[in-house]
Amino acid sequence: MNYQSPETVDDAVAALSAAGAAGRVLAGGTDLLVQMRSGRRSPEHIVDVKNIPEMRSVTMTADGFRIGAAVAGAELGEQAQVIAEWPGVVEAFELIGSTQIQGRATLGGNLCNGSPAADSVPAMIAAGTIAVIAGPGGRREVPVEEIMTAPGQTSLGDGELVVEFMLPRRAPLSGDAYLRFIPRTEMDIAVVGAGVNLTVDSAGVCQSARVGLGAVAPTPLLVADAAAALVGSTLDDDALNKAAAAASAACNPINDKRGTVEYRVKVAGVLTRRAAKIAYDRARAHA
Amino acid sequence: MSKHHISTSINGESREFLCETRQTLLDVLRDELGMIGSKEGCSSGDCGACSVEVDGRLVCSCLVLGVEVDGKEISTIEGMADGENLHPLQTKFLEHAALQCGVCTPGFLVAAKSLLDRNPNPTETEVRYWLAGNLCRCTGYDKIVRAVMDAADEMRSAS
Numbered sequence: 001m002n003y004q005s006p007e008t009v010d011d012a013v014a015a016l017s018a019a020g021a022a023g024r025v026l027a028g029g030t031d032l033l034v035q036m037r038s039g040r041r042s043p044e045h046i047v048d049v050k051n052i053p054e055m056r057s058v059t060m061t062a063d064g065f066r067i068g069a070a071v072a073g074a075e076l077g078e079q080a081q082v083i084a085e086w087p088g089v090v091e092a093f094e095l096i097g098s099t100q101i102q103g104r105a106t107l108g109g110n111l112c113n114g115s116p117a118a119d120s121v122p123a124m125i126a127a128g129t130i131a132v133i134a135g136p137g138g139r140r141e142v143p144v145e146e147i148m149t150a151p152g153q154t155s156l157g158d159g160e161l162v163v164e165f166m167l168p169r170r171a172p173l174s175g176d177a178y179l180r181f182i183p184r185t186e187m188d189i190a191v192v193g194a195g196v197n198l199t200v201d202s203a204g205v206c207q208s209a210r211v212g213l214g215a216v217a218p219t220p221l222l223v224a225d226a227a228a229a230l231v232g233s234t235l236d237d238d239a240l241n242k243a244a245a246a247a248s249a250a251c252n253p254i255n256d257k258r259g260t261v262e263y264r265v266k267v268a269g270v271l272t273r274r275a276a277k278i279a280y281d282r283a284r285a286h287a
Numbered sequence: 288m289s290k291h292h293i294s295t296s297i298n299g300e301s302r303e304f305l306c307e308t309r310q311t312l313l314d315v316l317r318d319e320l321g322m323i324g325s326k327e328g329c330s331s332g333d334c335g336a337c338s339v340e341v342d343g344r345l346v347c348s349c350l351v352l353g354v355e356v357d358g359k360e361i362s363t364i365e366g367m368a369d370g371e372n373l374h375p376l377q378t379k380f381l382e383h384a385a386l387q388c389g390v391c392t393p394g395f396l397v398a399a400k401s402l403l404d405r406n407p408n409p410t411e412t413e414v415r416y417w418l419a420g421n422l423c424r425c426t427g428y429d430k431i432v433r434a435v436m437d438a439a440d441e442m443r444s445a446s
Contacts, residue, residue, distance in 0.1 A: 033349070
């Protein structure tokens with residue numbers, strides 16, 4: 001097994017391209033090193049992306065934030081402007097693992113590891129986050145919901161990697177939130193996760209919404225029907241009930257030790273309703 | 288396979304070592320450098336017994352490759368006491384009997400110091416959340432939390 005630590009995205013793409021299927025990106029390593037130890041993944045070429053400045057920085061432009069795919073949770077948690085504008089995305093990322101894990105785990109790794117239960121992903125989907133992908137053919141921009149294709153698998157081609165994420169600037173009267181259910185208060189994997197991002201008008205009527213769900217299907221979901229149920233309402237009980245029902249209807253979960261199919265379907269609706277309320281209150285406070 | 292030559296700083300001293308790609312920072316500390324204060328518990332980032340700081344960030348050394356720390360600054364439990372003088376956290380762990388078997392203790396101490404370096408006056412809730420990634424099967428955590436709170440008190444009044 002060999003190790004490379006390129007300092008530019010182009011060099012990382014070249015290294016991954018040369019390695020082909022035997023290559024693997026190392027970002028925070030909190031999933032990869034565990035998988036290497038258990039034998040689930042056995043890469044021959046490890047490409048460490050943490051020495052690429054572009055992938056390690058958070059920048060604010062007129063259009064929004066560019067968050068490097070190799071920025072650690074503890075680092076994003078110190079970005080006051082991102083927290084102020086995208087509290088749901090930051091709180092989702094910070095729910096992952098312990099303080100020690102937060103010192104290493106990255107947004108790019110959480111996405112590309114391909115876990116259906118990855119906490120940051122439903123929040124990024126709800127936020128309308130775009131992943132910037134670099135590869136042998138240049139760069140392309142892809143909505144986050146199009147990256148995971150199956151548990152442990154992504155739509156990235158040979159030699160491709162996620163360089164950074166683009167989050168828009170927070171529009172007035174808009175807000176986001178993420179909630180997950182686990183059987184204890186810390187250090188567990190989501191049974192269900194729900195992210196909601198929405199915009200209201202000055203009367204409090206929802207103008208647009210996006211809903212992301214995690215751990216209830218082979219990949220995190222963008223649930224357009226749940227979002228549509230919120231639009232045009234003031235998030236009254238009728239609208240919230242419809243959104244919850246739409247979220248439950250979108251689920252295609254598994255039974256496992258964390259929860260049954262029936263339980264996950266039910267909780268997906270409950271968390272969608274609760275996250276929508278939090279996002280709504282944040283939107284109204286964000287005039 | 289040729290080994291990697293890594294230059295790093297551990298507890299303020301320049302150290303060099305050779306390692307294979309597969310070796311974790313924990314493997315290097317314990318097996319190559321003889322620094323056995325950091326413990327191997329789960330080797331999957333769940334128990335925190337191997338906690339160290341890399342460039343000021345608390346991490347599990349079992350989830351860091353040795354090759355990754357070239358040019359980095361590492362702090363381990365071996366750097367905590369000042370010679371024969373224990374760090375206030377170490378003293379308070381003894382006073383409160385915040386350890387029994389002791390395997391988790393270095394990780395708890397390193398993690399607790401990392402908290403107090405950032406937040407000298409944490410609430411009990413903040414202490415419990417910060418230390419959620421450190422597992423102890425002996426004490427039931429209460430004595431550990433009390434020791435950390437007491438050490439924080441003492442360090443604040445000393446400063």
